[in-house]
Amino acid sequence: xxxxxTTQRKTINTVLAWAVGLLIFFPILWTILTSFKTExxxxxxxxxxxxFDWTLENYSVVQERSNYMKFLWNxxxxxxxxxxxxxxxxxxxxxxxxxxxxxRTKDILLWMLSTKMLPAVGVLYPIYLLFIKLGLLDSRxxxxxxxxxxNLPIIVWxxxxxxxxIPGEILEAARMDGATLKEEIIYVLTPMAIPGIASTLLxxxxxxxxxAFWTLNLTAANAAPLTxxxxxxxxxxxxxxxxxxxxxxxxxxPILIMGWFSQKQLVRGLTFGAVK
Amino acid sequence: MATAQSRSAARLMMTPAVVLLLGWMLVPLxxxxxxxxxxxxxxxxxxxxxxxxxxxxxxxxxxxxxPSVQTTLIIVGGVLVITICLGVxxxxxxxxxxxxxxxxxxxxxxxxxVMPTVSxxxxxxxxxxxxxxLFAHLWKFFGAEPIQWxxxxxxxxxxxxxxxxxxxxxxxxxxxxxxSLDSEQLEAAEMDGAPALKRFWYIILPHLSRAITIVVLIxxxxxxxxxxxxxxxxxxxxGTKTLSYLIFQRVLESQNIGLGSAGGVYAIILANILAxxxxxxxxxxxx
Numbered sequence: 424x425x426x427x428x429t430t431q432r433k434t435i436n437t438v439l440a441w442a443v444g445l446l447i448f449f450p451i452l453w454t455i456l457t458s459f460k461t462e463x464x465x466x467x468x469x470x471x472x473x474x475f476d477w478t479l480e481n482y483s484v485v486q487e488r489s490n491y492m493k494f495l496w497n498x499x500x501x502x503x504x505x506x507x508x509x510x511x512x513x514x515x516x517x518x519x520x521x522x523x524x525x526x527r528t529k530d531i532l533l534w535m536l537s538t539k540m541l542p543a544v545g546v547l548y549p550i551y552l553l554f555i556k557l558g559l560l561d562s563r564x565x566x567x568x569x570x571x572x573x574n575l576p577i578i579v580w581x582x583x584x585x586x587x588x589i590p591g592e593i594l595e596a597a598r599m600d601g602a603t604l605k606e607e608i609i610y611v612l613t614p615m616a617i618p619g620i621a622s623t624l625l626x627x628x629x630x631x632x633x634x635a636f637w638t639l640n641l642t643a644a645n646a647a648p649l650t651x652x653x654x655x656x657x658x659x660x661x662x663x664x665x666x667x668x669x670x671x672x673x674x675x676x677p678i679l680i681m682g683w684f685s686q687k688q689l690v691r692g693l694t695f696g697a698v699k
Numbered sequence: 700m701a702t703a704q705s706r707s708a709a710r711l712m713m714t715p716a717v718v719l720l721l722g723w724m725l726v727p728l729x730x731x732x733x734x735x736x737x738x739x740x741x742x743x744x745x746x747x748x749x750x751x752x753x754x755x756x757x758x759x760x761x762x763x764x765x766p767s768v769q770t771t772l773i774i775v776g777g778v779l780v781i782t783i784c785l786g787v788x789x790x791x792x793x794x795x796x797x798x799x800x801x802x803x804x805x806x807x808x809x810x811x812x813v814m815p816t817v818s819x820x821x822x823x824x825x826x827x828x829x830x831x832x833l834f835a836h837l838w839k840f841f842g843a844e845p846i847q848w849x850x851x852x853x854x855x856x857x858x859x860x861x862x863x864x865x866x867x868x869x870x871x872x873x874x875x876x877x878x879s880l881d882s883e884q885l886e887a888a889e890m891d892g893a894p895a896l897k898r899f900w901y902i903i904l905p906h907l908s909r910a911i912t913i914v915v916l917i918x919x920x921x922x923x924x925x926x927x928x929x930x931x932x933x934x935x936x937x938g939t940k941t942l943s944y945l946i947f948q949r950v951l952e953s954q955n956i957g958l959g960s961a962g963g964v965y966a967i968i969l970a971n972i973l974a975x976x977x978x979x980x981x982x983x984x985x986x
Contacts (some may be wrong), residue, residue: 429796437797443789443808447866451809451834454821466831469840516716520711532718533978538724541973542924544946545963546727546955548734553726572723579716604708633814635927640951650927653816657931664825672815682807682812689868690875693917693982698872698910 451679458482458668459520465664481669489652491528497526498648500563501633501636501638503569506624511576512571516609522591532583539576543636554558554641561643569641578627581692585619586612622688625681632678649674728967735960742936742954754961761958764826769940770854775922777858778865781917785862786869786914787907793870794877795976804874804910808938815927823932853937860928865921869914876910877903909980915979920970942966 424536445452457465464475485491520528550569552562559565581655589612597611613620642651653674656667680687690698735754738747740906758764810818826833827848833846848856880903888898924943933939935948943966950959 433796433798436792436795440792440797440803443792443800444803448806448809448864450818450821450826450863451813451891459827468831468836470833470836473814499900504745510721512715514984515712519712523705523709525706525709529982531713533982534714535720536981537971537974537978538720540920540970540977542730542943542966542970543926543964544924544943544950545945545967545970546731547963548950549730550960552730558882572719575716592895604705613931627822629812633812635815636854636924638943639927639930650814650816652818653814654927656820662828662831663832667820667824671821675817678814679809682808686804686808686871689808689811690872691875693868694872694913698875698913 426529429594433480451675452673454668457664457670458667460665462663462665480496481665482673484525485673489655489670491652491670494647494649494652495625495644495673497633497646498650499568499647501570501646502628504563504567505574506578506627508567509571509575509619509627510582513575513578513582513623514613515608517579517586518612521583521586521589522594532580535576535673539573547640551640554624558640561645562646563646566638566641566646566648569637570634573634573637574630577630577692577695578623579696581623582619583615583686584691585616585623588619589615620640622685625685625690626688626692627654629678629682631686682697705717707919717822730761730897731963731967733959733960734956735964737957739956739960740954751955754865754957758949758965760959763940767940767942767945770938773942774852774858774861774925774941775919777854778861778922780866781862782869783911783914785866787872787911787937789866789870789931790873790877791903792876797806804882807870808867810863811871813865814865814924816931817932818864819860819928821857826862827856837887839859850937853933853939855860857928857932861922863926864928867919869918870942872914873907873910876907880906901962912942914971916980919973923966923970923973 458481459477459479460471460475461478464471507670520532554560554565557565559568571687593615594607594611595608602611632648633650635654638648639654642648646656653670656670734887736749737753738750738753739745740747772869789807793800793807797803822924824832829835829845829847832845832848834848838845846852885898885902892902923941925941926947929935929939929941929944940948942962946959946962946966949955949962
């Protein structure tokens, strides 16, 4: 008796949850479907759901016309470069705060977090001016630096929360056995912290990949990543739905896949350990 | 335990991160403050001298200021209400036993990973376009006149787009919080005959209050700064100019740096007030 009730409830839950889930996912699904249609089918009224002539033409057209590979490469360099650089700078800082805490550690962590809250428009002109003066405008290097600085607080925080879970006794044992500080970090800490470091990399690549304030305002033709590539579709190309969809799918696919692997880290990384 | 040597090593290892962030914070901040007290028009004569607080006064007395405050409040408030209410409901739903829970979770979270320019453009063209958009087809199907979403209902449209982007975030955090709820407590309440609504009101909601506060604070900080969604859809037209978009226009479009910087200082102060509340909660969790 009790079991049949649960099965019934479970069925209702399942139907309801799937309906809501598909509704939320629908814009992405629709974009993916549209990217395989011809332009005429894409704006057909009534909309065609599945029974259209599936074609890959839009993908090759977008590729040829707008040099998609260049934007993709810029995104990879900017998101990857800023994250890797940030992690390299953050590991020693997070290590020292996690294993040699002082009275001020908490204040420093909170202060770092507060720099993340600085509204970008408030410092837009100074950064813009500095970029012009230093010749960094529209350069990948400049964006790597800016995005690294933006995400550095989150990177330090995430690494700090992961490092804190590593028992300090293991490090002490290594020290007793005569490991130097450098050896301790490279051979003892890093292997244990690899899952945490990997999660940190993953989430911050996603954040940097999708960053759309600095990437739009500090780039033009040379260093523009995929965010700017899509923004250029605003008009009039945006009215070619099939091509817009193909371009969109190519811009979000890599990160969508990475994102699905990072669900758990997302909560931890974006709430700074306040919700676990 | 920690020797003096390891302490100084630790301080040394912290230095790069601290110095970089300090520079990133102070240099632009001081420059913004400096410009905010100047009449500075790069395209019309450059630096025209000190003007005291004139920019601060002019920023808040300009005709665009109060509408932009109103727009900001509507967008931030609207998105917060929608994402929190739907987020709580979704989190409770996703916490129930069901088949394919993992896949549903993935479907719900997906919008968060879509870059802002893509979601803005897909919504703008493929859904809200008054001629070929999916909504227009839907409206015509029911015999209604299609709506010019981004011009006639620009604010609700933007709230909808941004809510779609942030609902996954709220849901995911609230779901994580719900999963830490002691299920025995709920079962006991159920045995005692407490109806579902009362269980929700007296057990689940109080348990979620901290997570909700965190979602509100973090989202507010990000929502105050939304840029790409407005940039791509309306470009600030049709009453969608938020405070930060207004500052962006003053700085980069009309190149009135003094005025824009004064606006920037207001934005920084506002963000800091919000950040202080967030820090207090996060800080408590550190001990």
